[in-house]
Amino acid sequence: MTVHKIDSSATPRSASTAGGPQESEIKITPRTARTTGGDTRITKLRDDIAEQMEGEFSIVSVEGFVSHYLPFEPAEDDVKKTEESLSKMEILVEVDGNLRFHEFPVPPSNANGTETPSYRPLKDISCAIAYVPVEGRKRNEFSFRVCPNTVIKSQIAGSDNRVDGCFTSEDPESKTLDTSRLACILEYKLKPLQKVENNKQALSASVQIMNDDVRRMFTYGITIIQDRVTLWYHSRSHSMISQPFSFVKNPRLLIKVFMSFLFATEEELGYDPMVTRDAKGDYIYRIPSTEQGQQRDRFFRTTASIAEYRSNNITGRMAWVWKVVECHSNGDVLSPSEPSHVLKDVWLEDSALTESQIQSQIFEGIKEFFREKPGERYVNFQKLQPSISDLEKNDAYTNYFLQIVTDYEGRRTKPRFPNSQRERRLFSAVAPLALPTTSNRGGSGTPRPTESKITFDEGPREFAPRKQYRVIFGEVCEAVGDLGTVGEVADVLSQAVVGRVPSTFHG
Numbered sequence: 001m002t003v004h005k006i007d008s009s010a011t012p013r014s015a016s017t018a019g020g021p022q023e024s025e026i027k028i029t030p031r032t033a034r035t036t037g038g039d040t041r042i043t044k045l046r047d048d049i050a051e052q053m054e055g056e057f058s059i060v061s062v063e064g065f066v067s068h069y070l071p072f073e074p075a076e077d078d079v080k081k082t083e084e085s086l087s088k089m090e091i092l093v094e095v096d097g098n099l100r101f102h103e104f105p106v107p108p109s110n111a112n113g114t115e116t117p118s119y120r121p122l123k124d125i126s127c128a129i130a131y132v133p134v135e136g137r138k139r140n141e142f143s144f145r146v147c148p149n150t151v152i153k154s155q156i157a158g159s160d161n162r163v164d165g166c167f168t169s170e171d172p173e174s175k176t177l178d179t180s181r182l183a184c185i186l187e188y189k190l191k192p193l194q195k196v197e198n199n200k201q202a203l204s205a206s207v208q209i210m211n212d213d214v215r216r217m218f219t220y221g222i223t224i225i226q227d228r229v230t231l232w233y234h235s236r237s238h239s240m241i242s243q244p245f246s247f248v249k250n251p252r253l254l255i256k257v258f259m260s261f262l263f264a265t266e267e268e269l270g271y272d273p274m275v276t277r278d279a280k281g282d283y284i285y286r287i288p289s290t291e292q293g294q295q296r297d298r299f300f301r302t303t304a305s306i307a308e309y310r311s312n313n314i315t316g317r318m319a320w321v322w323k324v325v326e327c328h329s330n331g332d333v334l335s336p337s338e339p340s341h342v343l344k345d346v347w348l349e350d351s352a353l354t355e356s357q358i359q360s361q362i363f364e365g366i367k368e369f370f371r372e373k374p375g376e377r378y379v380n381f382q383k384l385q386p387s388i389s390d391l392e393k394n395d396a397y398t399n400y401f402l403q404i405v406t407d408y409e410g411r412r413t414k415p416r417f418p419n420s421q422r423e424r425r426l427f428s429a430v431a432p433l434a435l436p437t438t439s440n441r442g443g444s445g446t447p448r449p450t451e452s453k454i455t456f457d458e459g460p461r462e463f464a465p466r467k468q469y470r471v472i473f474g475e476v477c478e479a480v481g482d483l484g485t486v487g488e489v490a491d492v493l494s495q496a497v498v499g500r501v502p503s504t505f506h507g
Contacts, residue, residue, distance in 0.1 A: 059241050066257070085128070103125075145172060156211055184261055195225050199426050230244045283301070346468075348469050356407045
């Protein structure tokens with residue numbers, strides 16, 4: 001039996017482990033260790049997620065966040081018009097000569113009760129903002145929802161997150177929440193000492209969203225401690241938070257943020273316009289293709305997952321490998337006899353070669369070898385079966401490579417805000433200990449901090465932009481990790497060492 005292999009892993013940069021919480025110390029380095037969540041409940045993995053994500057964050061002024069990371073920055077005229085409308089509705093009132101939200105003349109505290117009733121007026125504020133038109137923009141389908149007791153549904157195992165609030169496109173009367181409809185999550189606490197807990201809860205929800213929905217290029221979060229608001233942005237290249245601001249003292253800024261979420265397009269909210277999701281949860285990929293000089297779109301619908309990687313870290317390659325069938329734009333299969341293919345969806349570093357480019361370079365190197373016939377090396381290859389001359393005929397050597405039907409380089413991640421600073425203490429109440437620059441990274445004698453498991457390599461971190469890459473393979477493949485017998489593994493390994501065209505191909 002011959003099994004062709006696709007590398008369907010997320011290609012972690014250092015050793016990774018699967019399953020639940022890890023007991024060993026995690027070293028956040030420019031090449032970050034990443035573990036998978038397996039089937040472990042995500043609420044049980046919050047500490048692990050926090051440890052692995054700690055080194056991925058930078059911080060920027062709230063003005064920088066609004067201009068660079070929000071879906072869009074509302075124009076000052078539109079913000080002023082919204083303020084005037086909210087004032088007429090008495091949602092904004094004057095307190096000691098300053099505008100304040102009527103329900104928040106002072107920061108909320110335990111004296112007002114528990115979290116949910118304390119922050120519930122945010123929904124009314126959002127609803128009022130949504131009714132004020134924004135020049136040149138349409139009101140989207142997302143709205144603010146208070147949902148502290150609703151589990152977020154997901155197609156991946158272990159999904160048991162709840163969030164205090166969110167911007168969602170689900171029906172306001174719905175009893176459920178789905179990751180596919182969450183554009184921004186909110187977590188809030190009344191006690192400053194709960195900041196770390198609040199951050200971990202918000203982060204784990206964003207990890208769940210980015211793991212579950214392949215359409216998500218990036219996602220947003222908002223955390224609030226009393227009246228202090230922090231804005232969050234997550235992509236495959238980096239995560240960014242804003243400096244906190246007071247929504248009591250600066251209601252105008254919160255209005256601007258809510259306007260951005262309520263009047264943004266789905267693409268501005270992080271949804272990939274090249275992928276749609278049907279009612280069953282299958283995805284339809286649109287792949288621009290050029291054939292015989294003609295540009296046309298081809299569509300592929302997922303029918304089964306071959307490999308997916310539930311990462312505890314948002315940044316990275318995040319590879320999905322799907323069994324797909326070519327279809328029309330509405331998802332209907334082209335014909336009953338349409339063969340299945342494999343689609344690999346991955347985030348590559350922007351400077352990396354694609355699989356098609358690498359394969360083209362390999363083919364060109366082989367052709368050059370055929371042309372030059374370099375003496376003794378060529379003669380030695382002739383002794384193999386099939387011989388080098390046999391492989392040259394009709395480009396027979398290509399039988400040893402997966403056929404690339406088509407591929408596509410998609411969106412790039414947003415570049416990191418210039419001169420933003422690394423942020424180290426989002427998920428720990430104590431300062432992490434930096435590793436000495438001369439330390440032995442693998443040495444058992446490295447002292448470990450007693451306050452926190454997290455240590456850091458203080459070397460430079462580039463946060464290189466990443467690009468989407470989708471490639472369609474003609475053969476349906478099987479992941480090497482799914483091979484059932486030692487014999488099948490031996491077959492694959494032998495093909496990697498000795499060239500031998502199989503008499504029968506088993507995809």
